[in-house]
Amino acid sequence: MIRVLLFGILATKTGTKEIELDVKTPVSLEALLEELRKRLPSLPEGEFLFAVNEEHASKETTVNDGDTVAIMPPFSGG
Amino acid sequence: MKEPVRIQEENFSVEEEVEAIKRTSKRIGAVVTFLGVARDFSKGHTIEALEFEQYEQMALKALRKLREDTLERFDIIDVRIVHRVARIPAGENIVLIVVASEHRKEAFSACSWCIDTLKKTVPLWKKEITPEGESWVEPHP
Numbered sequence: 001m002i003r004v005l006l007f008g009i010l011a012t013k014t015g016t017k018e019i020e021l022d023v024k025t026p027v028s029l030e031a032l033l034e035e036l037r038k039r040l041p042s043l044p045e046g047e048f049l050f051a052v053n054e055e056h057a058s059k060e061t062t063v064n065d066g067d068t069v070a071i072m073p074p075f076s077g078g
Numbered sequence: 079m080k081e082p083v084r085i086q087e088e089n090f091s092v093e094e095e096v097e098a099i100k101r102t103s104k105r106i107g108a109v110v111t112f113l114g115v116a117r118d119f120s121k122g123h124t125i126e127a128l129e130f131e132q133y134e135q136m137a138l139k140a141l142r143k144l145r146e147d148t149l150e151r152f153d154i155i156d157v158r159i160v161h162r163v164a165r166i167p168a169g170e171n172i173v174l175i176v177v178a179s180e181h182r183k184e185a186f187s188a189c190s191w192c193i194d195t196l197k198k199t200v201p202l203w204k205k206e207i208t209p210e211g212e213s214w215v216e217p218h219p
Binding site: 005007008009012049051054070072073074075076077078 | 114130131132133135136139161172173193196197198199200201202203204205214215216217218
């Protein structure tokens with residue numbers, strides 16, 4: 001099971017802040033994102049930022065069972 | 079003394095943070111501050127408030143790393159960073175960066191680099207609350 005966290009506009013558009021995905025692991029973030037789109041078709045397209053277990057990650061990063069993945073829109077602090 | 083890097087809901091005092099940095103060393107000859115404030119008007123809309131969301135587990139770590147990187151990159155004595163989250167009414171403080179150095183030039187450069195880098199590296203998101211509704215803000219370079 002992979003825990004996926006959504007932030008900002010991604011949480012608003014999908015109405016979801018957190019979701020668990022039961023996928024075969026290890027899996028790339030890119031493939032996980034495709035799986036997420038099937039569950040949440042309202043997930044907007046665009047450039048996202050990623051983190052796995054609170055560390056910055058890229059689309060090529062491999063995700064394992066029990067990991068927490070954050071999918072984030074570009075930051076807008078300050 | 080308060081932590082030099084903080085994320086908090088409550089307002090902060092610019093004067094308190096400047097005094098705190100001045101107390102760290104008598105070598106300080108220049109203090110430069112950047113204060114980000116919530117505007118009441120943006121792109122033709124009245125803004126009642128801003129609302130900041132954070133990825134709590136990452137945001138404070140990212141701010142602490144930003145402080146370390148700023149200290150490493152510039153010839154400065156200290157830097158303090160405070161960012162507010164949750165609802166911030168128009169006119170109130172959002173973010174404060176205070177940089178102290180021996181001479182002003184490095185403090186100005188470090189302060190400018192620090193706020194630019196904060197916008198790119200710290201997982202915070204801003205929503206505008208207007209009389210017509212709410213909308214997430216696209217990042218500004």
